[in-house]
Amino acid sequence: MSNSTTLDRHPAGEAWETGPAGAPLLVIGAGPKAIALAVKSRVLRAAGFDVPEVLAVERDSTAANWREGRGWTNGLQRLGTLPEKDLGFPYDCSTWGDADDPLTGEIARRMAGFSWSSHLLDRGSYARWIDRGRPQPSHREWAAYLEWAAERAGLRTVIAEVRHAEITDGGWTLTVHDGERTSEVHGCGLLVSGPGPTAGAVDPDGTRVVDTAGFWRLVTEGLPARARQVTVIGAGETAGTIVRELAVGLDRQVTVVTPRATLYSRGESAFENRYYSDPTGWTGLTEADRLEFIRRTDRAVFSQDVQDDLALTRNVTWEPGRVVGTGEAGTGQVEVEIAYGGRRHSHLADLVVDATGGDPMWFTRLLGPRAEQALRDALGGDLARERVERTIDTSLAVDGMPAPLHLPNLAALAQGPGFPNLSSLGRLSDRVLAAYLPAPAAEDRAHAHYEGAAQR
Known part of the structure; x- marks a missing residue:
């Protein structure tokens, strides 16, 4: 500038x-x-x-x-x-x-x-x-x-x-x-x-558990070959671009932990977009309807552009729930603990990316x-x-x-x-x-x- x-x-x-x-x-x-x-x-x-x-x-x-x-x-x-x-x-x-x-x-x-x-x-x-x-x-x-x-x-x-x-x-x-x-x-x-x-769902260590900035730093330096199985925490657009880079650009296997049932897409119909361009009538909606609209079209959703790219690969799976902790596994991997529906379970990953946003x-x-x-x-x-x-x-x-x-x-x-x-x-x-x-x-x-x- x-x-x-x-x-x-x-x-x-x-x-x-x-x-x-x-x-x-x-x-x-x-x-x-x-x-x-x-x-x-x-x-x-x-x-x-x-x-x-x-x-x-x-x-x-x-x-x-x-x-x-x-x-x-x-x-x-x-x-x-x-x-x-x-x-x-x-x-x-x-x-x-x-x-x-x-x-x-x-x-x-x-x-x-x-x-x-x-x-x-x-x-x-x-x-x-x-x-x-x-x-x-x-x-x-x-x-x-x-x-x-x-x-x-x-x-x-x-x-x-x-x-x-x-x-x-x-x-x-x-x-x-x-x-x-x-x-x-x-x-x-x-x-x-x-x-x-970034707010952070887990504490990054800079190597096997990283935040958004840490991930892009690793990509710039060259993502380690050991990071074949990657867990991404979050389902918004910040997470979406990371998942696309991993699954499509770097051919890694990705599991997305999302707080909802699946990886939803951003609504792009003329009816939904109208409230984004012109919020006339927005305040006349009930708070419950406004919250539902935001949840369905903006929060924890991937853009259609990202969804279209991910549709071309089989490298992405997802698990509903919230990550409540990470720990070192005996295999040298990271154990990711996930809570959902009153129960907890865990799976292993070579790399965990916390992409929960700011x-x-x-x-x-x-x-x-x-x-x-x-x-x-x-x-x-x-x-x-x-x-x-x-x-x-x-x-x-x-x-x-x-x-x-x-x-x-x-x-x-x-x-x-x-x-x-x-x-x-x-x-x-x-x-x-x-x-x-x-x-x-x-x-x-x-x-x-x-x-x-x-x-x-």
């Missing part, structure tokens, strides 16, 4: 400049959500809306989790979501005006300049992609698209690790460390993105005393995931906080299934940025800007 989008480092203890427009919206992580917000902020500001700029704090690099060597992929795995569901999807600008208002058309056209297709056009590879049948991009190719969009949008990025997050003066202050010094970053709101560190509540470990107490007060009790999921408002923030705390990764139950993933990044950015805008005044300013531009 070019230096033009990365803030210069300041001396320890000195606050980062926020510019004359006011405090920015802070985002932990410089991935798709941060970039989608930066793109939409740039477009809206150009159209006359006084929304905040976006400042991402990233300990690695832009779109790091989509690149090899960062612990979540080898970069060669294919994207599980259609690439047309890009940073602006679904390109519905009704948040900012009526459908027949020329202003909304201007916003949509400007957003299209940051689309997946525009990226390919800019790189001169659009025709080749079409001629090849519009294949799913690899994670490496998707990272290149995200970096291209971030640079075009001018995403401001602080390369540092967040150590502390506290509410100050109605906003947020992040204490960050860049490896050499500690600084502070101030903002009007905070959005937590990214999967967070912990969406990881951010609570960063909170200072004021922020933690404010969150407890807003939840009306303990910092439990179930409480957070039920208190997310339309801006994807925890309702009742004195400073906005946006948690899209926990917004599925309350606001719609597309917000935690890549299914509706354009709508996510609309929901978040609209929270910082006094609607009537902004509408007047935007119309004045548009009319002035038309006269020029």
Whole structure:
């Protein structure tokens, strides 16, 4: 990424400049959500809306989790979501005006300049992609698209690790460390993105029991020939890409331990996809129906792309249950203990991969005393995931906080299934940025800007 989008480092203890427009919206992580917000902020500001700029704090690099060597992929795995569901999807600008208002058309056209297709056009590879049948991009190719969009949008990025997050003066202050010094970053709101560190069903040892990052490190170095029988814990998309790499790419025998009866696929019908693209009517569903929808279409399911690849091999079996422990077997293998239906049994594996994914509540470990107490007060009790999921408002923030705390990764139950993933990044950015805008005044300013531009 070019230096033009990365803030210069300041001396320890000195606050980062926020510019004359006011405090920015802070985002932990410089991935798709941060970039989608930066793109939409740039477009809206150009159209006359006084929304905040976006400042991402990233300990690695832009779109790091989509690149090899960062612990979540080898970069060669294919994207599980259609690439047309890009940073602006679904390109519905009704948040900012009526459908027949020329202003909304201007916003949509400007957003299209940051689309997946525009990226390919800019790189001169659009025709080749079409001629090849519009294949799913690899994670490496998707990272290149995200970096291209971030640079075009001018995403401001602080390369540092967040150590502390506290509410100050109605906003947020992040204490960050860049490896050499500690600084502070101030903002009007905070959005937590990214999967967070892996939660872990078992303790990895780095050799025979590994987590997601450990697996991809082994693949990069060369998976040992001894690892013929592999057990994968988990049945979500993180696990799916690992199973595909093992069974199809490396021809290993794989047993998947899934908390449900079998390896379910992600629903891709027009009826299911509609709630991901447009959650209209979602809050009118009973909580039981919303939970069932999420369970059937998003949690512990493999994408259809992964399922299609696995259908070509006989290397994959599964066992329902949960792994409750591992131990060393006398054969030099790992004994995997599985609980299901009130009973326990075990089987042997040469390698165990814990692919249960990240912990969406990881951010609570960063909170200072004021922020933690404010969150407890807003939840009306303990910092439990179930409480957070039920208190997310339309801006994807925890309702009742004195400073906005946006948690899209926990917004599925309350606001719609597309917000935690890549299914509706354009709508996510609309929901978040609209929270910082006094609607009537902004509408007047935007119309004045548009009319002035038309006269020029």
